[in-house]
Amino acid sequence: xxxxxxxxxxxxxxxxxxxxxxxxxxxxxxxxxxxxxxxxxxxxxxxxxxxxxxxxxxxxxxxxxxxxxxxxxxxxxxxxxxxxxxxxxxxxxxxxxxxxxxxxxxxxxxxxxxxxxxxxxxxxxxxxxxxxxxxxxxxxxxxxxxxxxxxxxxxxxxxxxxxxxxxxxxxxxxxxxxxxxxxxxxxxxxxxxxxxxxxxxxxxxxxxxxxxxxxxxxxxxxxxxxxx
Numbered sequence: 001x002x003x004x005x006x007x008x009x010x011x012x013x014x015x016x017x018x019x020x021x022x023x024x025x026x027x028x029x030x031x032x033x034x035x036x037x038x039x040x041x042x043x044x045x046x047x048x049x050x051x052x053x054x055x056x057x058x059x060x061x062x063x064x065x066x067x068x069x070x071x072x073x074x075x076x077x078x079x080x081x082x083x084x085x086x087x088x089x090x091x092x093x094x095x096x097x098x099x100x101x102x103x104x105x106x107x108x109x110x111x112x113x114x115x116x117x118x119x120x121x122x123x124x125x126x127x128x129x130x131x132x133x134x135x136x137x138x139x140x141x142x143x144x145x146x147x148x149x150x151x152x153x154x155x156x157x158x159x160x161x162x163x164x165x166x167x168x169x170x171x172x173x174x175x176x177x178x179x180x181x182x183x184x185x186x187x188x189x190x191x192x193x194x195x196x197x198x199x200x201x202x203x204x205x206x207x208x209x210x211x212x213x214x215x216x217x218x219x220x221x222x223x224x225x226x227x228x
Contacts, residue, residue, distance in 0.1 A: 022062035052168035057176035067110020075107035098145035101218035
């Protein structure tokens with residue numbers, strides 16, 4: 001009983017640590033990112049910077065790490081808490097629930113990596129592949145919300161334009177989060193491989209189910225918020 005309480009308290013402390021670190025870094029870097037590099041691409045007749053820098057990678061890596069280390073409820077509690085705290089300071093708009101649900105999906109994918117026992121050096125390609133897939137899924141989902149919300153005409157051409165204009169953000173998301181994964185997740189894998197103190201929390205069946213249900217509910221609410 002004492003051992004279980006100790007693990008429970010450690011899990012909460014680690015969640016609070018991740019929320020605190022993610023919130024502080026996101027707030028500190030707000031308005032302090034460098035300008036986009038002078039590299040341009042032309043796609044579908046539109047010329048724009050190749051990279052549009054934003055703070056996505058901070059919450060993305062926190063989401064993945066919360067799923068990998070904590071799992072269960074914390075796959076959505078940690079990233080959404082970071083977003084609520086920082087949105088209160090930085091501000092957001094109607095797209096918030098799309099971004100919140102998108103980060104919950106990232107946390108869920110981190111949890112999927114944990115459940116599949118893939119946190120080993122031999123599984124690094126799979127981990128990075130899932131991470132990249134998660135980033136793409138996030139961008140597909142949130143930009144669909146942007147299109148649905150009326151920033152572009154509700155036509156096929158409007159949808160194509162929406163995703164075309166979003167390419168610089170997607171390229172930056174892929175680049176910045178991949179670098180963050182190298183700097184954060186690889187050391188976690190190394191420490192776990194060498195039997196050092198990486199926590200392994202047991203997830204109850206009901207918690208496992210809820211961790212999959214909540215992102216779906218958030219996605220449904222996001223859609224209903226725009227359609228109703």
